Amino acid sequence: xxxxxxxxxxxxxxxxxxxxxxxxxxxxxxxxxxxxxxxxxxxxxxxxxxxxxxxxxxxxxxxxxxxxxxxxxxxxxxxxxxxxxxxxxxxxxxxxxxxxxxxxxxxxxxxxxxxxxxxxxxxxxxxxxxxxxxxxxxxxxxxxxxxxxxxxxxxxxxxxxxxxxxxxxxxxxxxxxxxxxxxxxxxxxxxxxxxxxxxxxxxxxxxxxxxxxxxxxxxxxxxxxxxxxxxxxxxxxxxxxxxxxxxxxxxxxxxxxxxxxxxxxxxxxxxxxxxxxxxxxxxxxx
Amino acid sequence: xxxxxxxxxxxxxxxxxxxxxxxxxxxxxxxxxxxxxxxxxxxxxxxxxxxxxxxxxxxxxxxxxxxxxxxxxxxxxxxxxxxxxxxxxxxxxxxxxxxxxxxxxxxxxxxxxxxxxxxxxxxxxxxxxxxxxxxxxxxxxxxxxxxxxxxxxxxxxxxxxxxxxxxxxxxxxxxxxxxxxxxxxxxxxxxxxxxxxxxxxxxxxxxxxxxxxxxxxxxxxxxxxxxxxxxxxxx
Numbered sequence: 001x002x003x004x005x006x007x008x009x010x011x012x013x014x015x016x017x018x019x020x021x022x023x024x025x026x027x028x029x030x031x032x033x034x035x036x037x038x039x040x041x042x043x044x045x046x047x048x049x050x051x052x053x054x055x056x057x058x059x060x061x062x063x064x065x066x067x068x069x070x071x072x073x074x075x076x077x078x079x080x081x082x083x084x085x086x087x088x089x090x091x092x093x094x095x096x097x098x099x100x101x102x103x104x105x106x107x108x109x110x111x112x113x114x115x116x117x118x119x120x121x122x123x124x125x126x127x128x129x130x131x132x133x134x135x136x137x138x139x140x141x142x143x144x145x146x147x148x149x150x151x152x153x154x155x156x157x158x159x160x161x162x163x164x165x166x167x168x169x170x171x172x173x174x175x176x177x178x179x180x181x182x183x184x185x186x187x188x189x190x191x192x193x194x195x196x197x198x199x200x201x202x203x204x205x206x207x208x209x210x211x212x213x214x215x216x217x218x219x220x221x222x223x224x225x226x227x228x229x230x231x232x233x234x235x236x237x238x239x240x241x242x243x244x245x246x247x248x249x250x251x252x253x254x255x256x257x258x259x260x261x262x263x264x265x266x267x268x269x270x271x272x273x274x275x276x277x278x279x280x281x282x283x284x285x286x
Numbered sequence: 287x288x289x290x291x292x293x294x295x296x297x298x299x300x301x302x303x304x305x306x307x308x309x310x311x312x313x314x315x316x317x318x319x320x321x322x323x324x325x326x327x328x329x330x331x332x333x334x335x336x337x338x339x340x341x342x343x344x345x346x347x348x349x350x351x352x353x354x355x356x357x358x359x360x361x362x363x364x365x366x367x368x369x370x371x372x373x374x375x376x377x378x379x380x381x382x383x384x385x386x387x388x389x390x391x392x393x394x395x396x397x398x399x400x401x402x403x404x405x406x407x408x409x410x411x412x413x414x415x416x417x418x419x420x421x422x423x424x425x426x427x428x429x430x431x432x433x434x435x436x437x438x439x440x441x442x443x444x445x446x447x448x449x450x451x452x453x454x455x456x457x458x459x460x461x462x463x464x465x466x467x468x469x470x471x472x473x474x475x476x477x478x479x480x481x482x483x484x485x486x487x488x489x490x491x492x493x494x495x496x497x498x499x500x501x502x503x504x505x506x507x508x509x510x511x512x513x514x515x516x517x518x519x520x521x
Contacts, residue, residue: 057315088296106309163379166379167383170379171377173338173374174359174374174376176338176359177359177362177367177370177374178339178362178439179390
């Protein structure tokens with residue numbers, strides 16, 4: 001039990017990291033980015049590429065994954081998502097799914113359909129504390145995720161860009177009236193959303209194999225974590241991610257790992273029925 | 287130069303015309319009121335000026351610069367600040383953060399902190415609420431914050447959409463006094479109201495009904511008009 005709880009928290013840290021990215025896109029632009037899992041996948045491949053081509057450790061390749069996915073996100077925003085800002089419509093969902101499929105297929109063409117794993121010396125070792133064993137890779141991943149989340153929170157609280165992002169998330173129209181350029185804010189927020197997915201990808205690939213289809217496994221987690229944390233609450237999504245990790249690990253220990261996502265969806269349905277604004281519900285502007 | 291010139295402005299939503307060919311101008315130092323009942327088209331006029339909606343025809347100029355086709359943030363950068371209907375403060379930001387995000391550095395001779403202190407000087411209540419999340423503030427305080435936010439623009443023209451809505455008569459009077467003080471400090475004011483008590487401080491104004499101009503003129507003309515007396519003052 002304790003083992004499952006602890007590894008759930010560790011795994012959940014990374015979930016929280018990319019869920020935060022997903023939550024930024026939703027909170028600021030009301031874009032439900034169904035391709036967010038694919039952005040994590042691209043981050044994983046970027047770090048894997050650095051490892052296989054130059055022997056660079058995935059954690060050292062974080063800046064590469066950050067830059068690649070942030071740039072890709074900015075391009076995707078300009079080409080596709082820009083048209084759907086403020087409206088989480090069916091068209092927007094379909095467009096995002098199309099982007100997801102295109103990214104998936106492109107990854108399959110470039111890297112092939114099979115899974116690739118990073119084999120580092122330290123990544124497969126475990127820290128033993130009594131009966132509990134924790135993988136060094138997961139510990140490192142968790143530490144990096146927490147550091148990133150704290151950084152993002154600090155940026156959102158303290159910098160003028162962060163405050164502007166939160167103002168747009170609260171009320172995009174009023175934000176324009178006080179002189180904030182929503183186009184600049186949206187594109188940087190979307191790039192930031194992607195950057196978090198990219199970092200999460202580089203961190204994740206240090207202990208989890210990457211395949212072109214991994215995005216479809218990660219995407220539901222981002223969705224559930226965001227709803228758990230409260231739609232639009234960026235910090236809440238991180239907590240939601242950790243809860244997702246714990247639920248998953250508990251299920252695989254107490255039940256079976258084959259069905260580890262089933263209770264997760266159960267939680268989503270219960271939440272939507274009873275607490276649609278999430279556990280940390282927040283005020284909407286209207 | 288004319289601060290704001292509105293010429294033959296028409297606003298339509300599909301087949302429904304909300305504003306029919308309205309013309310008026312606001313000169314420096316003025317408090318101009320747009321008076322009218324609910325649905326008279328007042329809000330549409332303000333939204334057209336600040337670029338939130340596209341007029342069907344007509345021209346909008348500020349000191350010789352056309353406002354047509356500008357985005358709302360570009361209009362704000364020209365010094366035209368719009369306090370929208372329902373205040374629309376940022377609910378999850380603190381009072382101080384609401385002011386901070388509204389600071390337009392290029393327009394201000396003062397620093398952010400100096401300008402913020404000046405706003406706190408006008409609305410001392412905001413100073414004591416500065417770390418409080420805006421949605422936990424009272425209606426009157428939120429209205430002060432909405433006006434304070436517009437002042438962070440250092441506006442030459444301050445447009446307010448029914449700021450008296452939801453305020454007690456006492457609070458409304460207090461707020462109108464503050465507006466007069468803000469005008470004295472150099473901003474002109476375009477005030478949209480249903481509340482005819484604002485005529486007292488107006489220099490000029492215009493009465494709208496169903497999107498048409500019913501009456502326009504100076505303070506005395508509005509005050510003495512039978513129409514305004516019967517419709518709004520109840521005498």
